[in-house]
Amino acid sequence: MKPVLSKQTLRNVFEGKATPLQKTLVEQWLEDPENQELYFQWLEEWECDNLQFIPDAASAYTRSLQIQPSAGNAPDTYPLNRPKRLYRWVAAAVLFLAMIGVYSLRDRLYYERYTTKFGEIRTVTLPDSSRVTLNANTLLEVPRFDVNPKVREVRLTGEAEFSVKHTADHRRFIVRTPDQLEVQVLGTEFTVYSRAKGSKVFLNKGRVQVRSLANQASAPLVIAPGDLVEVSKQGNFQVHHHQSATVHTAWKENRFVFENTPLSEIASQLNEQFGVHIIVADSALAQRTIGGTFKAQNADELLPILSDMLNMTVNQREGQPKTYQLTSAP
Incomplete structure (x- = not known):
């Protein structure tokens, strides 16, 4: 039976008040990918309610070494303070490890993730009203926070068809893939494929520019409707003109x-x-x-x-x- 957690249980974890049993339940609960998005939503809510600061653990420890025993303490009882110092060391280490954990999860905090399983096809609508249809076994990452006034940027692993909404402020739309392929558009319909054996881009409507950041010698390439661009692992382009859209979008049906x-x-x-x-x-x-x-x-x-x-x-x-x-x- 899958564990069911309340929001308060997770808040206890965020505040460092969770019991060992609660921590174990949270770990088991997070094994289900469907719960991970809810986890980050509740974490974001808690962070808004509890503005955080990063303590200077090193300085705090240095100050702790300068604390002298009170006059009432006999010399032979002073060693009893050593466990307190050990506790400070442990506390500083735990804090440091927690900071590393947050840093390693920064992508999960910054990006909202849309995924499909094998055999599943899914359509999502982005905040700017652009539509993305994900093929099976695909991951799309979209920033949770709109911080760049000039660019809309997403990350794709798998295959997806994009129908990009043109914005009044002419913001560029950029798709990035794991092999450092960059697809840049203003308003258009295109398909991006990016898996282990390589990447390719098919343009249905409009115009897009493709660029390989893995090959600085390769100039950006602007393609026209009906063009298919295959990208090698070295970042080289091979263009096929007058391709049928049916071949490259049939997976949607x-x-x-x-x-x-x-x-x-x-x-x-x-x-x-x-x-x-x-x-x-x-x-x-x-x-x-x-x-x-x-x-x-x-x-x-x-x-x-x-x-x-x-x-x-x-x-x-x-x-x-x-x-x-x-x-x-x-």
């Missing part, structure tokens, strides 16, 4: 569009979309291609179709419910 796509690439797409592990038995099978549009909400709906079309067998590994091995049919 749980559709896969293949155009002479090799099975190896199809397996990679299914792995990313549904969190499965597909093993292609040999290189010859991996190079077989297929074309067409297929709708599927999980791997089990698509694999039988591919099996018939590519003359192969699909075997689910025993004891591994999400692992499939593809082999050529005899």
